[in-house]
Amino acid sequence: MAGLPALEVRMLLTHVTGLSRTQLITRDTDTLTIAQRDAFATLLARRLAGEPMAYLIGEREFFGRKFRVTPDVLIPRPDTEVAAEASLARLAEVPQPTVLDLGTGSGILAVTLARERRDAQVWATDISPGALMVAQDNASALGADRIHFLVSDWYAALPPGLRFHLIVSNPPYIAAGDPHLVEGDLRFEPIDALTDHDDGLSDLRAIVSGAGARLLPDGWLLMEHGYDQAQATRQLLEDTGFTEIFTARDLAGLERCTGGRWQGARPGGTTAGH
Structure with a gap:
C-alpha cells in the first residue's frame, strides 16, 4: 500500500478483520466486506495524514501488557x-x-x-x-x-x-x-x-x-x-x-x-x- 510500511498495513487489516497475521497470509484470497473495506479506507487515510497507529487501533503494549488508548x-x-x-x-x-x-x-x-x-x-x-x-x-x-x-x-x-x-x-x-x-x-x-x-x-x-x-x-x-x-x-x-x-x-x-x-x-x- 503506497505510503505506508507493510507492517502498518497488516496491523490495520488485522484490526478491521479480526484476523491474525497468520490468518491474513493463509486467507489472502478472501475479500473484505463492504463495511471492512470502508473502515480500512478510513483508517488508511487517517494514518496517511499522520495520526498515530495507537489511536487508530486503540491499543499499545507496555510492560508486556496491551493497554487501551484513546486521544x-x-x-x-x-x-x-x-x-x-x-x-x-x-x-x-x-x-x-x-x-x-x-x-x-x-x-x-x-x-x-x-x-x-x-x-x-x-x-x-x-x-x-x-x-x-x-x-x-x-x-x-x-x-x-x-x-x-x-x-x-x-x-x-x-x-x-x-x-x-x-x-x-x-x-x-x-x-x-x-x-x-x-x-x-x-x-x-x-x-x-x-x-x-x-x-x-x-x-x-x-x-x-x-x-x-x-x-x-x-x-x-x-x-x-x-x-x-x-x-x-x-x-x-x-x-x-x-x-x-x-x-x-x-x-x-x-x-x-x-x-x-x-x-x-x-x-x-x-x-x-x-
Whole structure:
C-alpha cells in the first residue's frame, strides 16, 4: 500500500478483520466486506495524514501488557518502563506497599505496579475525567482490582492523612513553544498531558513540593522528565530535602527518570492503608 510500511498495513487489516497475521497470509484470497473495506479506507487515510497507529487501533503494549488508548491519553512509550522498573526495585523489600501514581493517563504505571505487586494498595489520580475513564477500563481489563481512582489536580483531592511508600509520576514536562509539540505523534496527543504551558518544570516543582506531606518516612518519589531536565529535577529534590537522589537512563541512554528518598518526620496522622 503506497505510503505506508507493510507492517502498518497488516496491523490495520488485522484490526478491521479480526484476523491474525497468520490468518491474513493463509486467507489472502478472501475479500473484505463492504463495511471492512470502508473502515480500512478510513483508517488508511487517517494514518496517511499522520495520526498515530495507537489511536487508530486503540491499543499499545507496555510492560508486556496491551493497554487501551484513546486521544484522551498519551500513547504509552517504552521510555516510561524505566519509571516502572525503578518503582518496583524500590518497593522490593516493602510488604504491602501503598503507591500513588500522579497524572495516571491511561493507567500504565498504576496498573503495572498493581499487577506486579498484587499486595500493593495503589491510588491513581488525573485531572482529566476522560483519561481516568480509560485508566479504569485498563485496570478492569487487566485484572488490577486494587486501584483507587480519583479525579484530582495532583494531590488536591486525596483524603487527608493518606501517605505512601512510593509516589511516581509521568507529568507534563515539555516547555511551552517547544517545536516537538507540532511534530509527529505529539500533534495528536492531548496537549495538557504534554506541556505545562510554562518552562517544562512547573508540574515537577508542584509534585516535589507536595510530596513530603504525602510520603511515609523513607518513602520514595520518582518522576519521569525530559532528556535535558535531569539536573534541574535532581536540584529540586535536593532543595526540598530528599536524599539518595538518583537518575535512571532510558533505552536510548538518556537521563529519563529521577527520584529521591524522603527523610521527613513520622506523621502523627493516619498513614496510607491504615
